[in-house]
Amino acid sequence: xxxxxxxxxxxxxxxxxxxxxxxxxxxxxxxxxxxxxxxxxxxxxxxxxxxxxxxxxxxxxxxxxxxxxxxxxxxxxxxxxxxxxxxxxxxxxxxxxxxxxxxxxxxxxxxxxxxxxxxxxxxxxxxxxxxxxxxxxxxxxxxxxxxxxxxxxxxxxxxxxxxxxxxxxxxxxxxxxxxxxxxxxxxxxxxxxxxxxxxxxxxxxxxxxxxxxxxxxxxxxxxxxxxxxxxxxxxxxxxxxxxxxxxxxxxxxxxxxxxxxxxxxxxxxxxxxxxxxxxxxxxxxxxxx
Ligand code: SF4
Numbered sequence: 178x179x180x181x182x183x184x185x186x187x188x189x190x191x192x193x194x195x196x197x198x199x200x201x202x203x204x205x206x207x208x209x210x211x212x213x214x215x216x217x218x219x220x221x222x223x224x225x226x227x228x229x230x231x232x233x234x235x236x237x238x239x240x241x242x243x244x245x246x247x248x249x250x251x252x253x254x255x256x257x258x259x260x261x262x263x264x265x266x267x268x269x270x271x272x273x274x275x276x277x278x279x280x281x282x283x284x285x286x287x288x289x290x291x292x293x294x295x296x297x298x299x300x301x302x303x304x305x306x307x308x309x310x311x312x313x314x315x316x317x318x319x320x321x322x323x324x325x326x327x328x329x330x331x332x333x334x335x336x337x338x339x340x341x342x343x344x345x346x347x348x349x350x351x352x353x354x355x356x357x358x359x360x361x362x363x364x365x366x367x368x369x370x371x372x373x374x375x376x377x378x379x380x381x382x383x384x385x386x387x388x389x390x391x392x393x394x395x396x397x398x399x400x401x402x403x404x405x406x407x408x409x410x411x412x413x414x415x416x417x418x419x420x421x422x423x424x425x426x427x428x429x430x431x432x433x434x435x436x437x438x439x440x441x442x443x444x445x446x447x448x449x450x451x452x453x454x455x456x457x458x459x460x461x462x463x464x465x466x
Pocket of ligand 1: 218219220221417418429430431438439440442443444445448449
């Protein structure tokens with residue numbers, strides 16, 4: 178039996194999520210820039226900071242992945258609150274003209290007596306199997322486990338930037354950032370047995386990231402965002418430079434089809450017309466929203 182080309186019921190949640198994805202999300206504190214752009218291309222950060230019109234909107238698959246992620250986030254926050262009633266959610270902070278919020282902020286002693294007197298910032302990411310397997314070092318086809326890469330540096334950086342902002346605003350100390358990763362396809366029972374993967378880790382992973390890892394990443398990114406913001410004050414739009422998987426600077430090219438950052442960028446058409454290199458706002462084809 179073939180699937181019908183025009184569903185009448187099954188697509189309705191997708192349609193709701195797709196419509197919701199068309200509404201631009203404001204930054205947590207109304208700032209021009211957001212922590213969640215950590216690792217992003219300087220050109221994209223500039224367009225966002227200028228309020229440029231998005232001319233390559235998210236497609237339904239993107240809205241599905243993002244929307245399901247939001248549903249899981251809200252459900253997990255509910256579950257955390259029932260076990261840790263002192264946990265706070267969507268705690269926002271501001272660092273100059275960047276802002277954002279974390280998924281949860283929990284008193285350290287509630288989670289581990291060794292963390293007493295400090296707070297733990299929690300950040301959850303939902304993801305497909307490709308990204309998840311890279312983090313935990315799995316090859317599902319072969320049924321092997323190698324050294325995983327751990328959470329994406331850009332995600333740790335985003336969490337760290339918020340941690341620094343919250344620390345300075347609330348005069349508290351955050352030592353550990355906990356990164357949660359959830360994927361939607363569990364490892365099969367058979368493979369889990371052969372790969373010695375426990376019941377939790379068949380579909381999720383949790384990483385406890387100490388301060389010596391997240392703080393330098395966050396400080397470096399706050400500096401990079403600062404340079405982009407300074408350039409924007411002079412009406413200069415940044416170059417097509419992003420951070421790669423290892424935190425190295427990489428030059429993107431939206432025409433090449435090689436970079437996932439560009440595949441998912443809402444400003445791709447504007448960027449292609451503007452061409453590479455830094456440019457002044459008046460030389461850009463960008464339209465304001
Ligand atoms: S299309 Fe690529 S290079 Fe251009 S702004 Fe977007 S991410 Fe940056």
